[in-house]
Amino acid sequence: MKKAALALAVLSAAATSPVFAQSSRDYISIVGSSTVYPFATVVAEQFGKATKFKTPKIESTGSGGGIKLFCAGVGVQHPDITNASRAIKKSELEQCAANGVKEVVEVKIGYDGLSVAESKKGKEMQLTRRDLFLALAKQVPNPNGTQTLVDNPYKTWKDVNAALPAVKIEVLGPPPTSGTRDAFVELVMDHGCESFDFIKAMKKADKKAFKATCQTIREDGAYVEAGENDNLIVQKLDANPSALGIFGFSFLDQNRDKVRGLAIEGVQPEFETISNGSYPVSRPLFFYVKKAHVEVIPGMKEFIDEFLSKKAMGNEGYLAERGLIPLPKDEYAAVAKSVKAMEAMK
């Protein structure tokens, strides 16, 4: 009995004392978006090889998950940087501050285009965001013109828009857990949805109903959730010329011999069109830095410098080679300036 009590005491002492706790860390710990992951890892590797610092560790947790970990507190057991494929929300910043993470520096690194692609053998449709919304939403405005919603009746693209070919609607895309899906819903579905005035009016009156209408994707088999693996979508498109796929621009860029991007509202997903903003389906990418860690973790400053350097983020930098769409010149200058001064977000 005595022994058991002793063992218990030792255990509880171990739990509360910092014996086990990490007292220092000599590598940078990064978490966050799976969209930014392929870019951040390239910078990290370059940084690890070119300098004497250790290669940063990068976990792909998704934007939301990353921010949650990032905001858990200050100290070596918490990550130093989080990547995000959307801007941090106000509520998240408040959460951060409540946990002692008061100063967060935002770094915008570039843009990512979402591409709607098909096999090379496909029909090369000209789509608009409205077409995509009508083809993929669970509920759509009644085709008879009355201002009511009905379960999506469309079977082929021709039903959606008479100008399109009579091909069965079959779209392979990411599941709801994916940031790519969030971006697709936000950039395509919401926009297509708002092209109907009576739904747009709903946005003001009943935001919840608006969201439910615009952001719910049909579940009758026309939209196929293809898992988080974009390579799989590319392979499936190759095998099925009538299907469309939704994935990030970098996958389109790497597989141009197998798949082709479709023009949205007449604009092809190209490097230039995304960079100058004429391609409608693109989103900015960020990372957030915990200012309190910059002086503590070795190599933080150098890592941020490497990320922001011309040879990484510039027009011909190695990130552009990987499919990141660089920031326009003036925006780049502004970001570089604010990061140099380590201006925290308000």
Add this chain to the structure above:
Amino acid sequence: MTNPTKASTEGASSFARVQAGMARRRAAERRFKLLGRAAVGIGLLFLAVLLTSIVSRGYTAFWQTEMRLDVVLVADEIDPEGTRLVDTLHKADYSALIKQSLRDMFPEVSSRRDRFALYGLVSNGAAFDLRDRVMADPSLIGTTVSLWVPADDDVDMLMKGHIDREGPEADRRIKDTTLGWIDQLEADGRLALRFNTAFFTKGDSRDPELAGIRGALMGTIFTLVVTLALSFPLGVAAAVYLEEFAPKNRWTDLIEVNINNLAAVPSIVFGLLGLAVFINVFGLPRSAPLLGGLVLTLMTLPTIIIASRAALKSVPPSIRDAALGIGASPMQATLFHVIPLALPGMLTGTIIGMAQALGETAPLLMIGMVAFIADVPQGVFDPATALPVQIYLWADSPERAFVERTSAAIMVLLAFLALMNLVAVLLRKRFERRW
């Protein structure tokens, strides 16, 4: 026997009935056997399909296209002051030297765009290879070295036939001018497929031609060592106590039910537990093999306990009785007679548990071992990943060259698994005793 004739006719008729049914029974027997054979055959077929698809896709990853470059190590470029300090040598711009050597080979290339394409023939890692070579032997500075460097992954894919040469130029990742250079280099004997040592000696990389599985392999080994060191003694001790010493009452029944239930709990739950207890309460470092080992210990313990108990149960009671009969204490009987005989079974159970732990990714996700980690871990506290995680990460990468590397990593994982099972079989063969 009042009516023998009737009995005999009855006997004859039942014999005839059996005779008549014989063909049907034999046919049923044959069908039953055939069904079993078909089941085994289908299983083997699936295995064969799986293995062929993995091997046929992955075997090319064990070779890597390399390019022979003659690099002039200009002293003024590397170390203008001639100090030969480690820092100076480390910082020098070796990529400029590599680019110069490429330009020397193709002096006719002048436009900026073409030059970029030319530099793209060689992997980003070439400059670091050159740096390491110079730092190992600074006396090379001022001479011309000839070295094989990895070619870019696109060139590698072309050489291995994974990129179609014939398609329209606009769709190809390799353009016609580049194709011309590659053909010329190949004709000069400067481009060759060589054994891919980097795949076994390097850590992860985002450049497929530089990516290796050493980091993941070491991570797996460290994690499994921790798991084995914790789960084997704990599991065996628990099994021995429960089987040999514990009284049979409601408490031990409860424990037994719980152990059996735990064996069926989805592994992600153990990951969540690890996150809540080991990271948040004990403050262990995220992503470390130590942490992974602890979590996998929780996962494998029930398997080991159940297998060990079964092994102990199969030792005949006569062994215990004999030992106790000649005056051994219960502890002596257990330690010197029962456990040695049960050990092969225990080891088999442990190795099955380990093999299960080897393939696990779900619990590792929660504790930060699903991550890009380029440095090879040196100990159980360094951040590390594991083989199945590496496979998952590569499968998700956009570069085409990762497809074959994913399959190659799967082959290494399968080889590791086969090795562990082989050890289990050998141990059993060596120590097993039949009663």
